[in-house]
Amino acid sequence: MNIELEIFSPVHQLNNKLFDERDLLVYTKRDDLIQPIISGNKWRKLKYLLREAQRQHKNHLVTFGGAFSNHLLATAGAAARFGFKATGFVRGDEVNNDTLFMCRLHGMNLIFVDRESYRDKQHLFNRYFGSDEQAFFIDEGGTSPEAVKGCGELINELTETYDHIFCAAGTGATAAGIISGIALHKLNTKCHVIPVLKNGDFIGDEIIRLVPDATNYQLHTDYHFGGYGKTTDQLISFIKQFVADTGIIIEPVYTGKLFYTLYDLAAKSYFNPGDKILAIHTGGLFGLLGMKDKF
């Protein structure tokens, strides 16, 4: 089977008083529309990994994530779509939620493991699937050179050039891909990376590990709102306002922090008048459903 999705990721302009006043042209690339389950950057990260699995004649994807992991869900969706079996190791006690329900619905077998055992993923893989010749290891979040390559392709799709591209980072692989895509096309675009975790400087190390000659990027480490999966009333009210104003759904774990940063920097006159800015909407709708009680 040919492992390919038709990419539907249009660029939409965001209009409001703030951007008018600052003379900014702000757009978002709707990777969230690529597919409802294999959403956003997760498809880009998985594409070449699935092709590698296929090349090695392995039909069983084995991967790892937390109970709200968009990566687990995307792997389940991609496995179903392209005829693989899938197993997900889930960190922590057995629970059920919308994300895991959707994983199961797509046929993923879930194995819950305590936090201690979860740390050594290769060991878990060997223990459970060491004798399964079909099993193909995919690291947590899909982080890999294949993921960087897939995410870099986002830049090929752009029909305009931008002064700034913004993206949220959990592992930094998506940002690394975008940075390498910008370099490949020799664009004069600065990539702004928003770590959604506390102490996000490690994302910079990760970017350099994946793309050793990375330049022209900027980390914004002060927009984590308390850490991964954490939120504040300020972030929640921003998200409500954004969705009501634009009709574009964002959520507190990744894209809420991304757009908050962009709006905050615009308000603080960080940009030059006339700048063209593109924010990558990396999807993550199911993360929102996991946080309904915060709204």
Ligand SMILES: *Cc1c(COP(=O)(O)O)cnc(C)c1O
């Ligand atoms: C996983 C994810 C990210 C972060 O991607 P990394 O490559 O891990 O940095 C950003 N946004 C959404 C919606 C995600 O699900």
